[in-house]
Amino acid sequence: MSTRQPAWAxxxxxxxxxxxxxxSFVVGTLxxxxxIVGMLGLQVYLSDRTKSYDVVATASSxxxxxxxxxxxxxxxxxxxxxxxTVPDDAAARAAVHGGDADAWLHESDGAWVVTGRTQxxxxxxxxxxxxxxxxVLADNAAAAGTTVEALERGSTVTVTQxxxxxxxxxxxxxxxxxMAFLFYLAAIGFGLTxxxxxxxxxxxxxxxxxxxxxxIRQLLLGKVLGNSILALAQMCLYAxxxxxxxxxxxxxxxxxxxxxPIVWFVGxxxxxxxxxxxxxxxxxxxxxxxxxxxNTSMPMTMGLVxxxxxxxxATGQWQVVLSYxxxxxxxxxxxxxxxxxxxxxxxxxxxAGLVAFCAVAIVVGERIYRRSLLKxxxxxxxxAAWSAAD
Amino acid sequence: MxxxxxxxxxxxxxxxxxxxxxxVSDGQLTGFVGGNGAGKTTTMRMVMGVLAxxxxxxxxxxxxxxxxxxxxxxxxxEERGLYPKQPVLDQxxxxxxxxxxxxxxxxxxxxxxxERFGLADRAKDRxxxxxxxxxxxxxIIAALIAEPAALILDEPFSGLDPDAVDSMTDILREHTVxxxxxxxxSHQLDLVQRLCDRLTIMARGRVVxxxxxxxxxxxxxxxxxxxxxxxxxxxxxxxHGVHVVDVDGPTALVEIVQEGTEQPLLEEAMARGPVRxxxxxxxxxxxxxxxxxx
Numbered sequence: 127m128s129t130r131q132p133a134w135a136x137x138x139x140x141x142x143x144x145x146x147x148x149x150s151f152v153v154g155t156l157x158x159x160x161x162i163v164g165m166l167g168l169q170v171y172l173s174d175r176t177k178s179y180d181v182v183a184t185a186s187s188x189x190x191x192x193x194x195x196x197x198x199x200x201x202x203x204x205x206x207x208x209x210x211t212v213p214d215d216a217a218a219r220a221a222v223h224g225g226d227a228d229a230w231l232h233e234s235d236g237a238w239v240v241t242g243r244t245q246x247x248x249x250x251x252x253x254x255x256x257x258x259x260x261x262v263l264a265d266n267a268a269a270a271g272t273t274v275e276a277l278e279r280g281s282t283v284t285v286t287q288x289x290x291x292x293x294x295x296x297x298x299x300x301x302x303x304x305m306a307f308l309f310y311l312a313a314i315g316f317g318l319t320x321x322x323x324x325x326x327x328x329x330x331x332x333x334x335x336x337x338x339x340x341x342i343r344q345l346l347l348g349k350v351l352g353n354s355i356l357a358l359a360q361m362c363l364y365a366x367x368x369x370x371x372x373x374x375x376x377x378x379x380x381x382x383x384x385x386x387p388i389v390w391f392v393g394x395x396x397x398x399x400x401x402x403x404x405x406x407x408x409x410x411x412x413x414x415x416x417x418x419x420x421n422t423s424m425p426m427t428m429g430l431v432x433x434x435x436x437x438x439x440a441t442g443q444w445q446v447v448l449s450y451x452x453x454x455x456x457x458x459x460x461x462x463x464x465x466x467x468x469x470x471x472x473x474x475x476x477x478a479g480l481v482a483f484c485a486v487a488i489v490v491g492e493r494i495y496r497r498s499l500l501k502x503x504x505x506x507x508x509x510a511a512w513s514a515a516d
Numbered sequence: 517m518x519x520x521x522x523x524x525x526x527x528x529x530x531x532x533x534x535x536x537x538x539x540v541s542d543g544q545l546t547g548f549v550g551g552n553g554a555g556k557t558t559t560m561r562m563v564m565g566v567l568a569x570x571x572x573x574x575x576x577x578x579x580x581x582x583x584x585x586x587x588x589x590x591x592x593x594e595e596r597g598l599y600p601k602q603p604v605l606d607q608x609x610x611x612x613x614x615x616x617x618x619x620x621x622x623x624x625x626x627x628x629x630x631e632r633f634g635l636a637d638r639a640k641d642r643x644x645x646x647x648x649x650x651x652x653x654x655x656i657i658a659a660l661i662a663e664p665a666a667l668i669l670d671e672p673f674s675g676l677d678p679d680a681v682d683s684m685t686d687i688l689r690e691h692t693v694x695x696x697x698x699x700x701x702s703h704q705l706d707l708v709q710r711l712c713d714r715l716t717i718m719a720r721g722r723v724v725x726x727x728x729x730x731x732x733x734x735x736x737x738x739x740x741x742x743x744x745x746x747x748x749x750x751x752x753x754x755x756h757g758v759h760v761v762d763v764d765g766p767t768a769l770v771e772i773v774q775e776g777t778e779q780p781l782l783e784e785a786m787a788r789g790p791v792r793x794x795x796x797x798x799x800x801x802x803x804x805x806x807x808x809x810x
Contacts, residue, residue: 136613144602331597335658337566338591339614341583500566 137348324410404491590664
């Protein structure tokens with residue numbers, strides 16, 4: 127590097143380099159990536175796996191057992207039921223007990239019974255209920271001189287939704303939660319590291335050397351930008367890996383619908399994190415030793431918990447209202463967009479609000495930071511820092 | 517030339533620095549002496565601009581000091597601080613770049629300095645792996661990287677072994693020879709007396725004495741030591757306009773209130789018996805210090 131750089135750029139570069147060469151940061155990022163890939167892989171594995179069950183029945187129950195097998199495959203094409211005929215009840219009992227079969231279908235006192243060793247798999251139970259019900263209903267209907275169709279006419283309920291479809295809504299909820307959780311983790315993780323590095327500089331007094339060389343504002347700018355870039359890069363990495371992974375699952379077809387909102391989410395995150403970073407830097411400056419940090423950063427951390435929980439718990443009208451209110455909007459607006467049906471002006475208005483909030487946070491954070499950074503010997507109260515002279 | 521004029525700084529009800537004025541001349545090593553809490557560090561921080569001043573002015577080469585001027589001063593704060601986990605060279609290069617140097621120039625200047633201190637092979641080590649003395653050396657290099665226009669050093673000698681004190685002294689001298697003003701604070705009075713061209717003594721936020729060592733000594737009380745063949749107890753009762761500081765067997769230490777009044781005392785002593793020694797006592801800096809800060 128042979129050209130002269132502005133001071134904030136020098137600070138920013140140091141923040142980034144110090145972090146990406148820090149083992150715990152690299153390991154933490156890799157572990158999170160492994161978790162994301164693992165979760166998606168598990169999802170693929172579970173949804174593609176064919177589950178097969180063995181059912182034993184005596185000759186007299188064979189017909190009903192075949193019905194159960196058909197019914198199970200009809201309900202879920204990943205389920206296969208193999209029926210085996212055994213000579214008598216004792217042999218059936220022994221097969222189930224010995225683990226050779228998953229269940230034993232038999233009739234007892236005019237009612238059908240499914241017996242498992244310690245439990246009956248849900249798929250088998252549901253299939254048995256369905257098959258038995260259909261068969262018995264048909265018999266009973268015939269006895270009453272009517273048909274099952276006649277009996278059931280008009281009794282079915284079909285579920286539809288006006289906006290999106292069920293798969294998409296479920297995915298939107300899951301992705302929304304994942305993104306909100308990532309926001310929360312990144313804000314607290316990067317925020318606390320930033321506050322920690324501020325107090326480290328203050329405690330080791332290197333800040334005096336730096337303050338003698340450059341304006342404190344440039345130091346803050348460099349630190350906040352450096353950490354914001356790292357947080358954003360990490361978030362983009364997670365989102366990209368998550369989206370690529372998702373394309374391999376059965377939900378891959380829904381990707382085009384959620385990619386836009388995720389890009390919005392990254393934008394909201396960038397602005398929201400800038401505000402968080404400034405306030406955490408101020409919290410770091412209020413502390414004199416790293417032991418004080420827990421105290422001075424508590425309001426920030428509590429605030430983030432409230433924002434996260436509030437954004438998760440808000441529903442209906444509350445969700446709509448809060449999706450405009452910064453800092454809740456940073457999570458809620460992209461979440462609503464994931465569910466679909468949000469016109470473009472809504473996120474623009476919410477983003478403008480968040481930018482205004484961020485501007486206030488920067489002004490407040492900068493003032494607190496500048497005025498408490500060189501005050502050593504005990505914790506500086508917010509009020510004292512706010513009204514202090516330079 | 518750095519001139520401090522009526523610098524005042526208050527922290528709440530406490531006036532830490534109260535109307536402090538003194539000069540740090542070009543090419544001179546100025547010592548800054550005072551007890552803990554006397555206001556030395558606060559004064560130096562105001563000179564560096566890391567602390568705002570409530571009143572007073574600082575002149576640099578005759579004009580009010582600007583932030584731009586202050587950025588060119590080399591500074592070593594009282595409490596040593598560097599990033600413990602960052603390698604020596606990277607860290608110093610960072611500070612050099614903050615001073616506006618290019619990365620290449622900063623590294624070249626740092627390697628030269630590290631070589632001088634015998635630390636060139638430690639350039640890639642993390643600061644926390646260095647001994648305290650070596651950390652101190654790295655710290656002083658931090659103040660010297662950017663060819664400073666003045667040096668403001670808060671306790672640069674504390675914690676150094678005798679060899680390191682010598683190399684630190686050489687370095688300070690090198691910079692005064694270059695013609696820049698150097699101000700350093702210290703608790704070690706013998707060191708200050710040996711090194712400094714001038715010194716300023718502070719107590720309770722005020723300057724209580726300022727000048728060259730001999731000026732300060734001349735301004736102190738005039739004392740004579742008298743050693744007799746016999747007991748010196750009679751000196752207590754002698755009335756020659758002298759103040760008896762101490763009598764111990766054949767030795768007496770007297771303070772002359774008015775020039776010339778020591779002669780009748782000497783005459784009486786010679787009349788009473790042999791006089792082994794009669795000599796002017798030049799007060800040590802530590803005595804002057806004790807007196808002016810009392």
